[in-house]
Amino acid sequence: RTLSLTVVRTVVPLAPLAAVGAVAAGSDPTPLDAAVLAVATGAATWAFAPFVTDEFVDGSSYGPERRFALRTAVPVAVAALVTWTLTAGLMAGTVVLLVDSRWLLAIVGGAATAAMAVVLARALHQLSKRWLVLVPTGLVLHDPLALAEPQLFFRRTVRMLGPAAAEVPEAAATVDLTGGAAGLALALDLDEHVEVLLRRRRDALTVPADRVLFTPLRPAATLDAARDHRLPVGAEPA
Incomplete structure (x- = not known):
């Protein structure tokens, strides 16, 4: 569950700090202290592992849905x-x-x-609710930081889903939802323009798009699952 992910990301990283504090407050460090610190550090690292994040995010899925977390932009991650x-x-x-x-x-x-x-907690929970959802009719982008509401893209409108090309295809109306996140960006190319409702502070802005960019936490796993959901997956058309 996404709420559980927020709790884990907030609480588990405290374990190494608590371990260090306990060692500093005690006598000379012992092998047991080192073992406890190693376990606590491992748990904190595990809490942010991509596959762990996806497991928590997908835990909120309904029925045949499959959810994949979106990667957080570096400035946002640093602020958090x-x-x-x-x-x-x-x-x-x-x-x-x-x-x-x-x-x-x-x-x-x-x-x-x-x-x-x-x-x-509010900030981390907003980050925990950013995902792509594969549904029977296509896919949904759910990003409360960038979108005013979840955006559904029907399978029949999807021309191709794959790694974003280095150069923007000619005449493409692109909406970039990556937020400058590091990692492989995927491009969702559409056969027709779709009205995308972007979040602009307290307002919303409707933008027509036939190309949408986003950065999943695990792009390879996302593309494999999209292929299993009968979405066209491959190189972005020029």
């Missing part, structure tokens, strides 16, 4: 990391204040931590 780090730092500082019996400062720190945690 900074917010998480600040929240973790505030929480650690609040714990230290409680241990030192500095109650008033601890209350202030706890309130600040709670406020930051709400902001962080």
Whole structure:
């Protein structure tokens, strides 16, 4: 489930920090301390593995659907990391204040931590809800950061789905939903123009498109599944 993914990404990375803090507060490090730190670090790494992300995202699927997560743009990921780090730092500082019996400062720190945690949870959950859905009638792009509403593309309108060409095909009306994310971008080429409803802050903007770019977290797995769903998969037509 996507909610579970948000919880895992928020909580599990705290494990290595907690392990380091426990070792620092104790006596000389032992082999057991090193083992605990290794396990905690492995768990934090696992929480962000692409196949793990897709398993959580696909856990929210209905019936014959198949969901694949979209890759997060680097600036957005950095902003989320900074917010998480600040929240973790505030929480650690609040714990230290409680241990030192500095109650008033601890209350202030706890309130600040709670406020930051709400902001962080909302931001991470928005990122957890970005995916491509393969459905019986075609595919859906669900991206609350870029789209005002989920966008359905019927199978009959899809000319080709495949790696995006280095050069934009002539006369193509392209909508770029990659957000500048690193990794292999896929191009969805259509036989007809489709009205795409883009999010623009509090408003929405309708844009006609016959070519849509997006970056899945696992492009090869996405294309294999799209082929199984009888979508035309191959090189982007010129």
